[in-house]
Amino acid sequence: xxxxxxxxxxxxxxxxxxxxxxxxxxxxxxxxxxxxxxxxxxxxxxxxxxxxxxxxxxxxxxxxxxxxxxxxxxxxxxxxxxxxxxxxxxxxxxxxxxxxxxx
Numbered sequence: 001x002x003x004x005x006x007x008x009x010x011x012x013x014x015x016x017x018x019x020x021x022x023x024x025x026x027x028x029x030x031x032x033x034x035x036x037x038x039x040x041x042x043x044x045x046x047x048x049x050x051x052x053x054x055x056x057x058x059x060x061x062x063x064x065x066x067x068x069x070x071x072x073x074x075x076x077x078x079x080x081x082x083x084x085x086x087x088x089x090x091x092x093x094x095x096x097x098x099x100x101x102x103x
Contacts, residue, residue, distance in 0.1 A: 006066055006078040010085025013062045017055030017089050021096070024051045029102040044101050052093045059086040 028034065028044035035042065041049075063082030069075040 003072070003074045003078065006069060007074065007081060009062050009066060009078065010059065010082035011088070012085075013055075013059040013082075014085040014088045014092070017051075017059065018092065020055060021048060021051050021093055024048055025101065034102050042101070045096070048096045048101065052089075052096055055089050055093065056086070059089045062086075 024047055025044075028047060033042065033044035033047065037043070039046070059082075063079070063086045066075075066079045066082035069078060
């Protein structure tokens with residue numbers, strides 16, 4: 001049972017990150033964060049980038065944590081899936097940095 005939790009941990013981390021970024025995007029668009037400025041960027045983009053950075057740190061932490069379990073092939077697969085979750089977080093949310101947030 002524990003191995004199944006470890007197998008799903010990386011992609012679950014990505015799914016939580018997806019929900020977080022999606023919620024921040026909706027709050028920012030409806031709350032008018034696009035017009036407010038912070039350091040030359042809108043508050044909305046700043047919050048989304050901070051959420052992305054937090055999500056990257058969390059999924060990298062999951063992947064590094066899963067790396068210590070190497071006893072069986074399922075444990076090695078869990079470690080690989082942890083890095084898949086990190087890569088999915090990196091690639092999925094990369095457009096935050098360049099695409100306009102609210103149209």
